[in-house]
Amino acid sequence: MPWKASTVMEERKRFVQEAKIGLxxxxxxxxxxxxxxxxxxxxxxxxxxxxxKGLGDRSRAPRNSPAQSSPEVEAEVLRIRNEHxxxxxxxxxxxxxxxxxxxxxxxxxxxxxxxxxGKIELAxxxxxxxxxxxxxxxxxDLWQMDFKGSFRLLDETYCHPLTVVDDHSRYLVGLKAxxxxxxxxxxxxxSRIFEQYGLPQRILMDNGAPWGDDKDSPFTFLTTWLMQLxxxxxxxxxxxxxxxGKNERFNRTLLEEVIMRNGFADLREAQDAFDQWSTVYNTYxxxxxxxxxxxxxxxEPSKQAFPTVPPLPEYDVLxxxxxxxxLGVMFFDGxxxxxxxxxxxxxxxxxxxxxxxxxxxYYYGKQIAHFDLRDKDC
Numbered sequence: 379m380p381w382k383a384s385t386v387m388e389e390r391k392r393f394v395q396e397a398k399i400g401l402x403x404x405x406x407x408x409x410x411x412x413x414x415x416x417x418x419x420x421x422x423x424x425x426x427x428x429x430x431k432g433l434g435d436r437s438r439a440p441r442n443s444p445a446q447s448s449p450e451v452e453a454e455v456l457r458i459r460n461e462h463x464x465x466x467x468x469x470x471x472x473x474x475x476x477x478x479x480x481x482x483x484x485x486x487x488x489x490x491x492x493x494x495x496g497k498i499e500l501a502x503x504x505x506x507x508x509x510x511x512x513x514x515x516x517x518x519d520l521w522q523m524d525f526k527g528s529f530r531l532l533d534e535t536y537c538h539p540l541t542v543v544d545d546h547s548r549y550l551v552g553l554k555a556x557x558x559x560x561x562x563x564x565x566x567x568x569s570r571i572f573e574q575y576g577l578p579q580r581i582l583m584d585n586g587a588p589w590g591d592d593k594d595s596p597f598t599f600l601t602t603w604l605m606q607l608x609x610x611x612x613x614x615x616x617x618x619x620x621x622x623g624k625n626e627r628f629n630r631t632l633l634e635e636v637i638m639r640n641g642f643a644d645l646r647e648a649q650d651a652f653d654q655w656s657t658v659y660n661t662y663x664x665x666x667x668x669x670x671x672x673x674x675x676x677x678e679p680s681k682q683a684f685p686t687v688p689p690l691p692e693y694d695v696l697x698x699x700x701x702x703x704x705l706g707v708m709f710f711d712g713x714x715x716x717x718x719x720x721x722x723x724x725x726x727x728x729x730x731x732x733x734x735x736x737x738x739x740y741y742y743g744k745q746i747a748h749f750d751l752r753d754k755d756c
Contacts, residue, residue, distance in 0.1 A: 516546055
C-alpha cells in the first residue's frame with residue numbers, strides 16, 4: 379500500500395529504519411510499503427542529508443518566481459490603467475518604457491496583472507483583434523471625417539462629435555462638439571481646422587447629409603465648398619463603413635475612453651474634455667498601428683495654407699462657361715440641364731466630347747455631370 383494518510387511521517391521513518399537495517403532487499407521493502415524505488419531512494423536521501431525533518435512534505439511552490447512582479451510594479455501598472463481604463467498590456471508597457479521605469483514586465487505579464495485585478499473582461503479582450511489597413515504614404519494625403527453618433531448631455535441637449543483623422547499618421551486634427559450635423563456647422567469647424575493645419579489633398583467621408591454622394595444628392599453645399607478649395611472629395615462605398623476604417627476605429631476609442639466614462643453638463647464642457655483627450659491621444663497614448671509610437675511623431679501640418687477667400691476657377695480656352703440659376707439649373711443649346719441645389723448660382727464649365735450630343739460638366743476641374751442631349755428627357 380502507499381503511505382497511510384494519517385501516519386505519513388511514521389511510515390516514512392519506519393521505511394528508512396528498515397532500509398538501514400537491510401533485512402530484505404530494497405526492492406522488496408519498497409513493494410511492502412507500496413512505493414516505487416525512486417520514491418524510496420528519495421526519502422532515504424533526504425533523511426541522510428536533513429535528518430527526520432527531511433521526511434516532511436515540502437511546498438510545491440517554486441522557491442523563487444522570476445516572472446512574479448513586485449507589488450511596486452503591479453501598483454505602477456494599475457496606476458496607468460486607472461488613468462486610462464481602456465488601455466491594455468502593450469500600451470501600458472510602452473508608457474512604462476517611456477517613463478524610464480527600471481523593472482518593466484512583458485506585455486503578457488501586464489495583461490495577467492490586469493486580469494488578476496479584475497481590470498479586463500474576456501468578452502472585451504476578444505473584441506480587440508488586429509487587422510491590416512491600407513495607409514497613405516504622407517501626412518495630409520487623406521483625412522477621414524465622420525460624425526460619431528450623438529449622445530445626450532446633462533442639460534438635455536445633444537452633442538454630435540465631429541471627428542477628423544489623418545490617414546497616414548492617425549493624428550487627430552479635429553474633434554469638435556457640435557450641436558447638429560448640418561453642412562454649415564461642418565464648414566465652420568473645418569475652417570478652424572484648416573486654419574490650424576492647412577489643407578489636405580482629399581477628405582474621405584460617409585454618404586448622405588451633409589456629405590452627399592447618395593442617389594438624390596450626389597453633391598452638397600459642403601462638398602462644393604471643398605472643391606473650391608481644391609480638396610478632393612471621396613465617399614465610402616455604400617454599406618461598407620470599413621472603407622472609413624481608421625475613423626470608425628477612432629470613434630470606438632473615443633466612445634470607450636471619453637464618452638462612456640463621463641457625463642458632460644453642456645457642449646462647452648464636452649469640448650473641454652475633447653480638447654484635453656485630443657492632446658493625450660496625439661502625444662501620449664501609444665498607437666498599436668504605429669509600433670506603439672504616438673501620432674504626433676508622424677504628423678506635420680500641410681504646406682497648403684487655408685485661403686481667406688476661395689480661389690477663382692481656372693478655365694481652358696475652349697471651355698464653355700455657364701452660370702446656374704437659384705435652383706441649380708443651367709441652359710445649353712436649347713436644353714434645360716439640372717445640376718442640383720448644391721450648384722445654385724455657380725459658374726460651371728461645359729466640355730463637349732467626341733461623341734455628338736454628349737457633354738460633360740465640370741466644377742473647379744472636377745466632373746460633376748454627364749448629359750446626352752439626344753435624350754428627350756434632357
